[in-house]
Amino acid sequence: MNMNQTSKKLELSLQPGTSIIGKWHKNNYRITRRLGYGAIGAVYLCNFNGKQAALKISTSGSSITMEVNVLKTLQKVQGNGSLGPSLLDVDDWQHPGGTRCSFYVMEYVNGKDLGGFIQSHGDEWLGILMMQLLGDLQKLHQAGWVFGDLKTENLLVASSPPRIRWIDVGGTTQIGRSIKEYTEFYDRGYWKMGTRKAEPSYDLFALAMVMLQIYYPARFDKGNHPEKMLMTKLSATPQLKKYYTPIKKALYGTYTSSEQMRRDIASLIMQHSPKAQKPTRIGQRKAAAVKPQHSFMESIVILVTAVVFYLFHMVFI
Amino acid sequence: MKKGTLKQILLITDGCSNRGENPSAVAALAFEQGITVNVIGIMEDNQRESDGGLREVEDIALSGGGVSQLVYQQVLSQTVQAVTKQAMTQTLQGVVNQELKQILGPNQSLEDLPPEQRGEVMEVVEDLGETCDLEVLVLVDTSASMNDKLPTVQEALFDLSVSLNARIGRNRFSIFAFPGRKSNINKILDWSPRLDSIASVFPKLTSGGITPTGPALKEAMYQFGKKSLLRSFRNEHESDVEEA
Known part of the structure; x- marks a missing residue:
């Protein structure tokens, strides 16, 4: 600055x-x-x-x-x-x-930006990456620090195996002090949802905003009713429906540690659904892509068989 | 090192002064008194940073020992808090640099130390910035052209108090507007620990094209308490020298 x-x-x-x-x-x-x-x-x-x-x-x-x-x-x-x-x-x-x-x-961290990664690898990665991030935050908080300027631009996904990494630590602040550096969209003070004091819940609010930002790449303004705006945007995002409760808790500062949020997200991901497993979006897309090829091969096989039979027929008569 | 109070004037304006003393000279005087002068120049959407009209903004801050920044009003909130915090670091760094010169000799400054030791010094600066007391007098230009920007200014000041009140040290804020109806400045909010009591504090604007920035700054200077951090440090040094 x-x-x-x-x-x-x-x-x-x-x-x-x-x-x-x-x-x-x-x-x-x-x-x-x-x-x-x-x-x-x-x-x-x-x-x-x-x-x-x-x-x-x-x-x-x-x-x-x-x-x-x-x-x-x-x-x-x-x-x-x-x-x-x-x-x-x-x-x-x-x-x-x-x-x-x-x-x-x-160290040079080579990776893909979070939004791009989710887009190309599928929404099911979001929960896993957030669990990784929450694990890292838990360690950081335990050591007495808060990340502060947590935002999509400060996160990268390193590949094979996919692992979320943070790359800019300029906002990292000792717990109990005032946040050193922040970005409005991710800052609970801007949304009138809390103070700018460095405490674990400050990072968790920003993390919830990171999850929202993936589906609102252009971000959005707080308007006249910041809290209402956040809830409206959260409810309007089908991909985040699964994580509605933990995101809401993070936005309202209900969690006092990253571990609590991590556990909630983990149990949501691990939840055994009683219905038959629906194919994932990527799976469906793949299936759709493969099908026409199959039928094309089928027609060729039928055609060839038909020709062979026809030739046999010709020879024997 | 004992903890003192940092004193700052934050001038928010959109143009150049046209009445009274030269504001840069007044700012230099304020700095001598241990008050840092920071200036935020709000630009119109079609204005560029290179426009000469806002050149004054930088000059005032330079002679006031502070920080200046030109912004469009959309990003005012974040700028106001960033400028204030940066000016605190700058002032404290100046104080610490003075101390270093005392210890290491006149030609040594923070930059001359190897990176390892510099880190330790910056930790001290950061600690001071977090824990020292702070007085900010906000001086808002309310001449006619600022009319449509005042709601944003108000929002930004509220935001500033959110940022600063997250610190460990104590804060006191006051708000003055200029030009005043009868005097150079108009008190809008007396010294108080928070700025959230400022809903609808800005008066209906009366003035025309008069912008007496210099006289307003001078008046603002007198609104501070007597003892300041800078001055107390300077005095300490003087007594050190005498004892030696």
């Missing part, structure tokens, strides 16, 4: 092939391409000793330092888990134009 700096200082734009050599640790990172940019700087894909890594660079040294602090804490928490990308290096760099930049290098 380096407001007036961005307008005054030159916009940092690094060309592919640029070498970033750290002032303190002297490591050499070669820029491959830009992955994205946010409130405090840009993230680039880079190459270090033949390996891919993500490099976040900004003219605001203090913002970089604060994010690094969070990443370091997460590393202490996670053990062998996946709480945020792992931190590889922190350093400064002098831009040829004279600007002093700070950067850090982290």
